[in-house]
Structures are given as structure tokens and as C-alpha cells.
Amino acid sequence: MKKNLFILASAMAALALGACSNEEETHGVDLSKPISLDFRPAAVQTRATVGVEDAAFVINDMVGVYVSSSTLAGSEYANIKFTRDNSKWITKTLYWPSGTDSYTITAYYPFAGSENTAAATLSVSVPDNQSSNSYTKADYMWAQKTSVTPTNDAITLTMDHKMSLLKLDITASPNMGLGLSQINDMTPAILGSIPATGTWDLTTGDITPDDKGTTHQSIRPYAAYVTNQSLTYYALVMPGTTFKEGEKFFTLTDGEDNTYSYSLNIEDGITAGEGKYVELDLTVTRKGINITSFDVGDWQPDQSGSGMVELE
Numbered sequence: 001m002k003k004n005l006f007i008l009a010s011a012m013a014a015l016a017l018g019a020c021s022n023e024e025e026t027h028g029v030d031l032s033k034p035i036s037l038d039f040r041p042a043a044v045q046t047r048a049t050v051g052v053e054d055a056a057f058v059i060n061d062m063v064g065v066y067v068s069s070s071t072l073a074g075s076e077y078a079n080i081k082f083t084r085d086n087s088k089w090i091t092k093t094l095y096w097p098s099g100t101d102s103y104t105i106t107a108y109y110p111f112a113g114s115e116n117t118a119a120a121t122l123s124v125s126v127p128d129n130q131s132s133n134s135y136t137k138a139d140y141m142w143a144q145k146t147s148v149t150p151t152n153d154a155i156t157l158t159m160d161h162k163m164s165l166l167k168l169d170i171t172a173s174p175n176m177g178l179g180l181s182q183i184n185d186m187t188p189a190i191l192g193s194i195p196a197t198g199t200w201d202l203t204t205g206d207i208t209p210d211d212k213g214t215t216h217q218s219i220r221p222y223a224a225y226v227t228n229q230s231l232t233y234y235a236l237v238m239p240g241t242t243f244k245e246g247e248k249f250f251t252l253t254d255g256e257d258n259t260y261s262y263s264l265n266i267e268d269g270i271t272a273g274e275g276k277y278v279e280l281d282l283t284v285t286r287k288g289i290n291i292t293s294f295d296v297g298d299w300q301p302d303q304s305g306s307g308m309v310e311l312e
Contacts, residue, residue, distance in 0.1 A: 029150040035094040036154040037082065039063050039107055041141055042161060042299070057084045062111035063159075066118070067094065069101045072203050076103075078118040081111050096150040103148045107157045108202055109141040122200040124207060126163070128216040130235050135222045138236045139163060142205035161299045162200070162207050164241065164272030166190060166280075168221065168233040168250065171292070173285040183284055184225045186252040186260075188233055189218040195238045207274060209238040239274035250282065250289060262289035275299050 039057065057063075061084040068075035076097045082089040092115075096103075113119050126138045141159035148155065168190075172180045194216040195209035221233035243249055249264040262282060264270065270278055279295040 029096060029099050030152055031096055031099055031150075033095075033152050035067070035096060036152070037065065037105070037107075038089065038154055038156045039082070039109075039143070039159055040156065041109075041139075041159050057109075059084055059086060061109065063089075063107050063109045064111040064113070065091075066104075066106040066202070068104050068106070069097070072104075072106060072120060073118050075118055079111075079113055079115055081115050082107075099150050101150075103150070104144065104146045105148055105155065105157065106144045106202060107142070107159060108200075108205075109139075109159060110137060120202060122202060123197065124200045124238075125197045126194075126216075126219075126236055126238060128194075128196070128218065129220045130222050131220045132222070135234070135236060140200060140207065142200075142202070144205065160205070161275050162205060162239070163236045164239050164274065165277040165299055166221070166233075166235045166237060166272070167277060169279065169281045170231040170233065171281065171283045172231075173283060176286045178284055178286060180225070180228050180231045182254075183252060184223060184231055186254045188221055188223065189251045189253070190221055190233075190235050191218050191248050191251065192241070192243045193217065194219055194241055198238050207239055209240050237272050239272055239276075241272040243270040243272075245269040250280075252284065252289070260284055260289050262291065265291065266294055 041057065063082045063084075065077065065080045065082055066072055066075040067077040067080075072078075077094055080091060080094065082091045084090075108122075112122050124138075124140055127135065130138070140162045142162050143157040143159040145155070145157060168188075170180070170183060172178050172183055195211075196214040196216050198207050198209040198213075200207045219235050219237070221235035224230075224232045224234065243264055245264055245266060245268060247264055247269075248261055250262045252260045254260075272278060273296075275298060277295075277297055277299045279297075280291055281293040283290045283292055
């Protein structure tokens with residue numbers, strides 16, 4: 001009887017030791033519980049707000065996700081689709097492949113390609129007509145977390161904007177017979193040699209315009225108009241897009257084919273940076289369009305680098 005008790009006690013001790021050892025090896029994570037991921041767009045700085053300040057994904061937005069212990073191409077989970085529902089993300093159930101390895105989690109928006117098929121690069125494009133809310137579909141976003149230790153806690157990835165945002169704030173000149181409502185009825189155009197397509201490296205998040213690809217000679221921006229109080233135009237362009245000093249940059253054409261124009265009088269012109277915004281304050285008169293201020297900054301929170309240039 002004593003011998004049997006000794007064997008039983010030894011077995012229980014071995015099991016306890018094994019369980020403790022296993023818990024240490026897996027960092028205390030329960031591998032039977034699924035990975036929990038959440039995504040949010042980087043909040044836009046106040047002066048570069050697109051539509052609303054509280055940026056958020058909406059129903060049917062889709063994010064692609066890679067979970068890898070080595071390279072993107074060798075991901076344990078490759079290009080898994082996460083679809084936004086009312087209050088949560090819908091996807092296939094993912095489990096940590098191991099409790100001992102660390103992982104890199106890469107997320108991008110909008111989802112492209114096929115699930116379970118890795119792609120190191122994606123093709124991206126910007127439309128020449130961005131006058132509807134569909135222009136936000138060109139708001140390519142990316143996030144990456146490295147050396148992630150398996151956990152049962154939710155992991156949030158804040159996704160940075162990879163394109164460049166142009167924002168034109170319009171002021172009317174009532175003493176010259178123009179109001180915002182009249183301007184809003186005009187057709188706006190941002191002019192230049194604007195790359196239409198590019199390549200997106202999902203490993204680094206960098207977007208490179210196609211130098212020899214199609215270019216837009218003009219873009220019709222999205223208009224955000226609040227009844228005779230404010231009028232702002234927004235457009236998304238490829239990083240690296242340049243607008244040259246002295247060349248026509250922005251026009252407004254009314255129903256009688258009268259065109260009001262602004263030629264860029266900013267020294268050295270404008271080069272659109274990745275994840276940057278460019279903001280111009282413009283005043284429209286019967287004689288044309290004048291600039292009053294120019295601002296460049298980071299299109300994500302808690303970063304420095306914006307600067308205001310006041311123009312006479």
C-alpha cells in the first residue's frame with residue numbers, strides 16, 4: 001500500500017512539474033484560445049481631418065493580415081481577410097502556431113488577392129475622379145508589429161496612411177459677388193502630372209509610384225461643403241507626386257465655362273510625402289484664386305514635423 005502511494009505521489013509530482021514547465025515554455029498563453037486582433041486607422045491631425053476626426057472602419061471594410069515567425073512569404077497565416085461588422089471583425093479562427101516562438105503581424109487595407117496566398121507586393125491606384133466618398137478606397141493603410149509574444153489578450157494595430165493627402169480650404173470673396181454656394185456649384189480640378197498607379201511593398205509598407213505608368217493630368221477632388229459656412233476639397237495622391245512652382249495647380253469652372261485658376265507660387269513647388277498632408281488655404285475672387293497659407297504635416301497622431309507658412 002505504501003509502495004502504491006509513493007508511485008501515485010511521484011506521478012502527480014511529475015505531472016505538476018510538466019504542467020509548470022509547459023506553462024513556462026508557452027509564456028502562459030492558452031493555445032486553445034484564438035488570436036484576438038483589432039484594427040483602427042491612425043487619427044488624422046486636426047488641420048488635415050478628412051470628413052470626421054474620429055476615423056473608424058465601417059461595415060464591410062476588409063483588412064488583410066499576415067502572421068509570420070519568419071518571412072512574409074513563409075507566413076503561418078497568409079493574407080487572412082478580416083471583415084468589419086457592426087461592432088467586431090469577422091474572420092476565420094486563428095490560433096498561435098506555437099507558444100514559444102515570436103511573431104510578426106502585418107495588416108493592410110483594403111484587402112486584395114486571395115486568402116491563404118501570400119503576396120509580397122500589391123498594385124495600387126488612385127482615381128482621377130474622387131468626387132464621391134469612394135475616394136477613401138484609395139486611402140491605403142498599413143501596420144506591422146514585430147517580436148509579438150503569443151498572448152490571449154487582444155492586440156490592436158493602428159494603421160498608418162501610406163498615401164498623401166491634399167486639402168484645399170476655400171474662402172469666398174463676397175465683396176466681389178461670390179459666395180461658397182456659388183463656388184460649390186463649380187467644377188474643381190487639381191492639375192499636374194499625377195501618377196495613377198504604383199506598387200505596394202507589404203513587408204515595409206512603402207508605396208512606389210510607377211514612373212512609366214499612366215498619369216492623370218487632373219483630379220477632381222471630393223468636396224466637403226457645409227451650407228455657406230465652409231468648403232474644403234480633398235484628394236489622395238501617390239507619395240512622391242510633384243507639383244511644380246509656377247505651373248497651374250487648381251481651377252474652378254462654372255456653368256458658363258468661366259475658369260478661375262491658381263498657379264502654384266510656393267518656392268520649389270510641392271512634393272507629396274508618404275503619410276503626409278499638404279494643406280492650402282485659398283481665396284476665390286472674380287479675378288482668380290489666391291493663396292493665403294500653406295501647411296505640411298504628418299498624417300497621423302503624435303508626430304512632429306508640420307509647419308505653417310503664411311503668404312502675403
